[in-house]
Amino acid sequence: MKYQRIKGTQDILPEAEPYWAHVTSTVQALARRFGFEQISTPMFENTALFARGVGEDTDIVSKEMYTWLDRGKDGEQGESLTLRPEFTAGVMRAYIENGFASRPQPQKLYSVGPIFRREKPQKGRYRQFHQFNAEIIGSDDPVADFEILLLTHTLYRELGFKNLVFQINSTGDPECKPRYVAALKQYLLPYADKLAPTDRDRLERNPLRVLDSKERETLPYLSGAPHIVDYLNDDCKKHFDEVLSYLSAVDIPYQINHRLVRGLDYYTKTVFELWGEGLGAQAALCGGGRYDGLIELLGGAPTPGVGFATGIERIIMSMQDQGIEPPALARPQVFVAYLNEAAKLVAVKLVTDLRNAGVGARIAFGGRSLKAQMKDADRTGCRFALIIGEDELKTNSVILRDLGKSEQASVPMADLQTWVTNLIDVRTTPPQEEQPESAAEEAK
RNA sequence: GUGACCAUAGCUCAAUUGGCAGAGCAUCUGGUUGUGGCCCAGAAGGUUGCGGGUUCGAGUCCCGCUGGUCACCCCA
Structure with missing residues (x-):
């Protein structure tokens, strides 16, 4: 047994193929039914793209990327490259680079493929795993947010999941978000020495993250925390209400989760997650939201966008846990x-x-x-x-x-x-x- | 990155107070001429994850490493 799998990677054996074939074909058929087109970007990009696009301070960029220096000409050191730790930044780069702003807006794009994060593996978490990703770029209409939510909901429903409830929130925009962060900080400060140590830390660096803390000591103080929805400006408030009204109109259940904030820097307005069973501590089946400033940040014209990503492995694991069987594969007769x-x-x-x-x-x-x-x-x-x-x-x-x-x-x-x-x-x-x-x- | 638990055949697991590494399933070959499932017989398959140490003797005890599992962190 000389050679073995790299830590956190997996061999997907023929026994698992019915699941993979079913999930990937369902995902692709559904994306096309919703009017999305497939875009396949490289599995690696310039490190700077992710550093900028995902955010220097995120866990992903600061400690989870597979990064190396490429070989340059004549033995000189080449550029720094990184295996993609998510889809969005690469898709945005492709949107800008290929002049997609000159195509009919918005552009609805989806991707399926491997993603790499150098984390310690555990149940439902791998260092190479697969995502289905969908983005709507070029529209700030709340109906775009709704389309993304409907796509994810339809996907899980058609795969056989029951009792799906979205966790949804709004994180505001660059105008109203800081006001809320200030208010939250002001509220938490008096309790600072009673919070868990990690949360005392967060309070200084990134107060929003205290909100989704799971620390026992912190929890009692969170119930009284101000809600961001009360601090949204008119534009964000209207946007959020519209998204919710569309969900209600088609009877998709949701819970407003005032403590839902997502780890990536680029989110604005809508953020959401869907939780699955049988995944241990890795409950998040998918996550997504709006990222209106991202394209501009990456050098494009100011362009709004909204998207989501879901983990194929987590879907399959959750299916197995709930006893959802994929159809048998056709085979020689x-x-x-x-x-x-x-x-x-x-x-x-x-x-x-x-x-x-x-x-x-x-x-x-x-x-x-x-x-x-x-x-x-x-x-x-x-x-x-x-x-x-x-x-x-x-x-x-x-x-x-x-x-x-x-x-x-x-x-x-x-x-x-x-x-x-x-x-x-x-x-x-x-x-x-x-x-x-x-x-x-x-x-x- | 931190912590806890675990590692014996392809798989699931045995192996007395340290005393010759085994079973079931799976695989292969047979059970008289050219026929599957059930049954029977046989074969193959292990440097006990790797490397040290203690001992007359280590799968078993000790240390290190690697990997796995679960949790923290964070996320898909």
Whole structure:
């Protein structure tokens, strides 16, 4: 066992494929149904993009990035590069760089792919994990916020989650946010020496973060804290109310969570999270919000935006915890077995014809006994076996065996085309009785 | 980054007060000529995570490292 996985990374095994295929295809189909287009940006960017876009003081930038110095020309030191710790900054860079401001606004873009954060791994937390990300760039209309919320809600609902409730709040804008922060600080200051040590620290550096503290000593003082919604200016207040009214209009439940503030610097106005079960301390299934100043910060024209990201692994883990089963994957329905070298040649042609006709087929490998081949046919869940032996070669026919019914018939090779045509229906029909075919499934 | 617990075959786990590393499942091959599931037999599979130490002798005791799990921090 010389080589092993890098800490915090994972091998996604075939057993997990039904979940991954289901979640990723659902996500993509849904994004397209909502009118989003896919954008795929590089997995690494200039370090400065993330430092600026995510915020120097965030945990992500200050201690969780995979950063290295690239090689420059003639042995000189190259630029500092970083594996993306989130999608948004890279998507914004692409928006600016590709002149998306000259396309019809707003632009609705989604991405799916790996994200890297150098954290200590635990349940539901990996150093390389996958996100589905969606952004609406170029509109400050509250209906854009609503679209993002509706997209996430629809996603989880269609995946089979029940009782979904958004945690939602507004963090105001650069005009009203500071007023609230001052008020919050003023309220907390008298209790400063009674707060948990970490929160005393936060009170100085980032008072907003005291709000979502989980420290026992701090909690009693938070209930009386001022609410940011009471400090919003007219614009932010109106925006927030509108978003909520749209949610109500389509009966999407939400809770205003006055203590919800998100860790990334760029959020303005709407912020939200959705919590899942079975994730231990990593309850957040997704998070998102509005980031009206971000594009300008990154060198573009002032452009509003709103978006969200969700973790694929966390979705799958939560599904498993709640017993939500993904649909079975389609797999080959026909197994071609043979008895000698001459028959093998016919089998090769046969399996090729089947596949060209759109029928999923497997061919036996190696000089194994027919018994071993049939066992393989059974284990791989095929519904039919085609067997070619000496007699079949002589009579130019094949044996077609129905593995479910344990019936078989000799079919002239000439008629096989008809059989194949009938089998094409089999291709599109999901497998009926699932045979337990792997150790992993039986072990469960 | 901090703390707690854990590490034996592909998987799930055994192994008396330190005394020859085992089972079930999975894998492969058979159970007479060319047929799957059930059953039976056999085979293969381990430097007990890695490296030190104590001891006549270490899977077992001690130390370090690596990895895993859970929690803190923060987040997906």
